[in-house]
Amino acid sequence: MTTRRALAALIVPVAALVGCNSSDSGLEGPPHSGIEAGYPDSSSADAAADGTSAFLSPLPAVADPGPGGFLITTSGEKLALSGYPFTPGASQAADPALVDGWEIKFDAVIVTLDHITLSESPNTSPTDQSITGKQVAHLEGPFAVDLHKGGPLPGKGGEGERAVAIGAIASQNDNGGSSFDPELPYALGFDSVVASPKAWNVNLDAQGLVDYQDAIANGWSTMLIGTATYKGPEPAADSEFSKLPTTVHFRFGFPIPTSYVNCQNPENGTGFTNEEYGRGVRSKANASTIVQLTVHTDHLFWEKLSHEQPMHFDQIACAYVGIEAPIATLPDMDSLDFSGFYCKDGHPLPPRSLVSDYAPVAGQILYFDPNGVSGLPKYKDYLMYSVSTQGHLNSDGLCAVRRHYPSPP
């Protein structure tokens, strides 16, 4: 039984409720920026064209804005499509693989993106990336996307990645409609927002729509749904590892609306001191510029609140000792202390490494490193903090992060 089917019984009443609300009140559809050809106006947005949805409007085909414009795409990169395979002796860094022998396969990676903006002067403050000049253009959503399904476009992160277009910005629609200056960089920002019945359906299928209703009902901005399967060697009998379930379905919903501001762009070369890349995007005189809002899935598994960290799953399985094929959820992570993981049976979870390039931490208990971030009482809080930094530009461009939920800075 998959995670999604297992929860179907719980979701149906929610779906029914949303459906009733929709038909009773009538939906306004997403706010319409009016800037792109092919978008329906808001009066027609509540009529689903393909009959699959009573509450999300299918996103019409996105037209390339042509020279001088920006085509906005999104991707979860290859890892959102294929997941994280594991073979004994794998490399945690190169493959990449989880260090503790778990294979991850996603059924869905659903995000809601909104408020894509372009602003003047991304380099206003070399020491504060969040400061830009005035906003000159925007693309309003929200856009509901399943990054596991991907799309028809090549991605920015390399072979095997497939991105999907969500809209286009042809001109400075907040600045009198003037053209973008190819000589100037523009600050790119976007939001991850709470799921909304007014969102455009970018690529959700029927099951995705059911999942999305769950996201709406729970106020989630990000959902990661899938299955983790232990693929390492048989653990020693009586070890704590032998008590872990070997299959764990997961259905993580994150209520972590976040703004990603003035992102760095890997296509720009080096940036300011301690910034890996230069900030902003530029238009081109002879073609559109593809801007990819990239959402990383690996933050869910990191052992340290920094970037590009080794990944683990034992600590999640540890919350379900004695339960066969459980469904892991975010609320259950509130029972775990990342300063030292104790399993559901009260025993400490030892560290281990089943890859070729990772040394486990010293001592008898696995712990994660908050890297100086205080005010994270439980592993649930740690996960929310880590996943909230998942938004990037063009694969790896870091953005200034503004969290819109209670969180340490």
Add this chain to the structure above:
Amino acid sequence: MRASLTPCLVFAAAALIGACGGTTGSDTFLFEAAAGGVERDPSQPFAFDETDGRGRAWHVVLTRALLTVGPVYLNNAVLVSQAQETSCFRHGGRYVGEVLSTLQVDALSPALTFFPSAGRGVADQVRTAEVWLFGDESNLDGTTPILDVAGTATSELGTFPFEGTVALTKDWLRPADPSSPGQNQLCEIRQATNIPAEFHTAYGGGLIVRIEPSRWFDKFDFSELKPAISAGSDAGPGNVVYVLGKSPSDDFTTRILVENLRARTGVYSLQWVSP
């Protein structure tokens, strides 16, 4: 050690230093810096409550809390959340103030003590600060203890008198894979970085660093400490003291204390005072 002073004396002295420096405007100027515990009534015991990682409530009374701090750096930059550190010794942005000496602070006392040498700065906005825990110049390998604490913790599990020192040695580092020996560096655990600090440095002013020792024990499980016989005592009831570990292999809860020393919020607060 220099005399303990009140805040008003600190900035009066700072003004004097600044005047001696004879510089103004955007030029570099000197300033005095001082540190102490949080402001409170020192005649009362330093007591607080905390909850360990397994949800157990502890009542703690500290009787000793000495921390060696320094250098201290003031930065104009706001760094991107969860960005990977690219260097142990330069964290980007623009440094606008620095206090290069070190100072052992009695964190139970609100009285301020001057750092042994003046700081240097330029007039500018400060957004973040770094408090380093390097100890003196002989402490390159971190073997000199920078923390010395003692007290009593009580929970449903009983009463645990405790004491110990912490040296920030490589034993506290996460192990690096042999193929990446420079992966985890000692300096990483000897710095509290990205500490929010919103003020403007200016000629004639001074820096105050306050330390909140109760936050060192966030999520600390005193029952994980190992018992020992207190110094100069015979084995027997009342003479057992629980001691801090020297590495994660001794007890995992001392590692939490080590991590808390570099917390970016709650432990260190920085203030600029002007005459």
